[in-house]
Amino acid sequence: MTCRLPRIAILLVWVCFAAGCASGPPDDPWQGFNKPVFRFNEGADRYVLRPVAMGWQFVTFEGLRHAVQRFFFNASFPSRFVSSLGQGQAGKAADETGRFIVNTTVGLAGFFDPATHFGFPRHDEDIGQMFGRWGIPPGPFVMLPLLGPANPRDTVGMIGDLALSPFLWIPAPVYGTGLVNVVNSRALSDEEIQNARRTALDFYVFVRDAYTQNREAAVRNQEQRSRAKGGSPFDDLYYLPEEE
Amino acid sequence: MRRLPPPLAALALPIAVLIVVEAVAESSVDPAEAEARHFVQQTIDDVMEILHDSTLALEQKKNRVEKLAYDRFEFQLISRFVLARNWNAMTEQQRSDFVDAFKKHLSVTYRDALDSFRDEKITIEASRLEPRGDVTVMTRVHQNSGDTQVDYRLRKTPEGWRGIDIIIEGVSLVQNFRSQAQEIIGAEGADALIQKLRNKQIDLETGTRKS
Numbered sequence: 001m002t003c004r005l006p007r008i009a010i011l012l013v014w015v016c017f018a019a020g021c022a023s024g025p026p027d028d029p030w031q032g033f034n035k036p037v038f039r040f041n042e043g044a045d046r047y048v049l050r051p052v053a054m055g056w057q058f059v060t061f062e063g064l065r066h067a068v069q070r071f072f073f074n075a076s077f078p079s080r081f082v083s084s085l086g087q088g089q090a091g092k093a094a095d096e097t098g099r100f101i102v103n104t105t106v107g108l109a110g111f112f113d114p115a116t117h118f119g120f121p122r123h124d125e126d127i128g129q130m131f132g133r134w135g136i137p138p139g140p141f142v143m144l145p146l147l148g149p150a151n152p153r154d155t156v157g158m159i160g161d162l163a164l165s166p167f168l169w170i171p172a173p174v175y176g177t178g179l180v181n182v183v184n185s186r187a188l189s190d191e192e193i194q195n196a197r198r199t200a201l202d203f204y205v206f207v208r209d210a211y212t213q214n215r216e217a218a219v220r221n222q223e224q225r226s227r228a229k230g231g232s233p234f235d236d237l238y239y240l241p242e243e244e
Numbered sequence: 245m246r247r248l249p250p251p252l253a254a255l256a257l258p259i260a261v262l263i264v265v266e267a268v269a270e271s272s273v274d275p276a277e278a279e280a281r282h283f284v285q286q287t288i289d290d291v292m293e294i295l296h297d298s299t300l301a302l303e304q305k306k307n308r309v310e311k312l313a314y315d316r317f318e319f320q321l322i323s324r325f326v327l328a329r330n331w332n333a334m335t336e337q338q339r340s341d342f343v344d345a346f347k348k349h350l351s352v353t354y355r356d357a358l359d360s361f362r363d364e365k366i367t368i369e370a371s372r373l374e375p376r377g378d379v380t381v382m383t384r385v386h387q388n389s390g391d392t393q394v395d396y397r398l399r400k401t402p403e404g405w406r407g408i409d410i411i412i413e414g415v416s417l418v419q420n421f422r423s424q425a426q427e428i429i430g431a432e433g434a435d436a437l438i439q440k441l442r443n444k445q446i447d448l449e450t451g452t453r454k455s
Contacts, residue, residue, distance in 0.1 A: 027423075062388075066388050066389050069389055073390075122390065124390075188389060191360050195353070195356060195357065198356075198444075198447070198448060199349070199352075199353040199356075199444065199448070200424065201421075201424045201425070201428060201437070201440050201441065201444065202424045202427050202428060205423050205424045205427045206420060206423075206424060208423070209415075209419065209420045209423040209424070210415045210420055213414055213415040213416060213419060213420070214413055214414050214415050216414065217413065217414020217415070218414065220414075235374065235375055237325055237409070237416065237418050237419055237422070238325055238376070238378065238397070238399075238408060238409070238418075240321075240324055240325075
């Protein structure tokens with residue numbers, strides 16, 4: 001059984017292209033599409049997703065929620081493996097393979113993470129990052145209905161991640177397990193999300209900027225952040241206007 | 245002792261020199277980097293000491309951490325980086341209003357964040373020398389659900405090292421607030437931005453008291 005959601009998402013992105021949403025500012029040309037979608041997503045979160053997630057939080061304990069998160073993270077091993085190989089990073093692919101074998105067996109289907117203690121570090125790679133490493137630009141920022149912040153490159157990447165998900169290959173209730181993952185993740189990040197909502201001066205811009213910065217950093221790869229001497233991507237931030 | 249054959253003996257000295265030079269190069273962290281790392285470690289230790297002090301109530305802990313943050317971060321500079329070119333177009337009054345409101349805003353935000361502190365371990369992973377003598381110190385916060393990478397950008401001021409940005413998982417706080425400030429100033433002007441900061445504060449403070 002395949003999941004229909006990403007197809008709808010792609011369709012919407014292309015509808016947007018066709019309708020010529022390119023009317024916003026340079027850093028957000030599709031703003032005319034994005035902002036209404038953002039309001040819709042906020043409503044969906046407020047009235048549906050968050051209440052369900054709070055119910056889940058009420059009937060579970062924190063340790064279980066973390067275990068469920070580890071289970072889904074372990075299961076998404078194929079996309080991290082393919083992404084690492086695609087970026088020519090065999091060491092990372094080997095780490096991920098080791099993690100998957102250890103955590104699936106000793107870690108009881110991935111609910112526990114003994115691999116970290118055995119010296120296999122985790123690498124948060126995905127297909128979008130692999131595309132980025134290949135030099136494919138992200139394209140304009142886009143807010144996808146229900147799926148949240150994205151860009152065309154990483155939207156295609158997400159479809160790749162999904163296609164590599166083992167839940168599509170084994171006889172499992174795709175929607176059911178996917179839903180548990182979404183609700184559980186929402187419950188775990190509730191504090192951060194609520195904090196950001198309360199403190200952001202413009203929550204839409206906060207989300208857009210944080211997403212864009214985070215994806216750029218993910219493509220650059222955090223492990224190399226210390227080695228690139230003077231290579232901080234933020235340097236022009238710290239000039240005072242008088243100095244220019 | 246057996247003597248080395250001549251060609252090898254001739255090579256021995258340059259190789260020995262090379263080894264020594266390499267060893268020195270590797271062990272010598274730039275003094276500025278060492279100072280900045282020490283500053284970050286000291287600040288982490290100070291915060292941990294406050295948070296672990298069982299004689300303090302949560303509100304007292306928050307007050308002490310807030311005082312420490314005011315001390316260790318350079319809010320005037322952070323404000324100017326956030327406002328960028330807009331700073332020059334603002335009046336003296338607007339500037340000082342913004343700095344005050346922004347400082348208070350950040351402090352209230354991070355006070356609330358202390359509610360969710362769960363005794364995470366923080367380690368310094370690396371550091372990097374930046375242009376203008378700045379140093380970025382990279383730390384890792386070890387959490388149940390995976391680690392979080394938090395980098396601190398520091399600058400040496402006449403008063404000593406001060407934090408000028410926090411970069412969480414690649415997201416710079418200065419850059420993020422700059423985007424938001426730009427949007428609001430562009431649409432509604434600088435006074436609206438200052439008013440928004442003040443309104444948020446009132447919401448946050450009353451929200452804190454209610455809970």
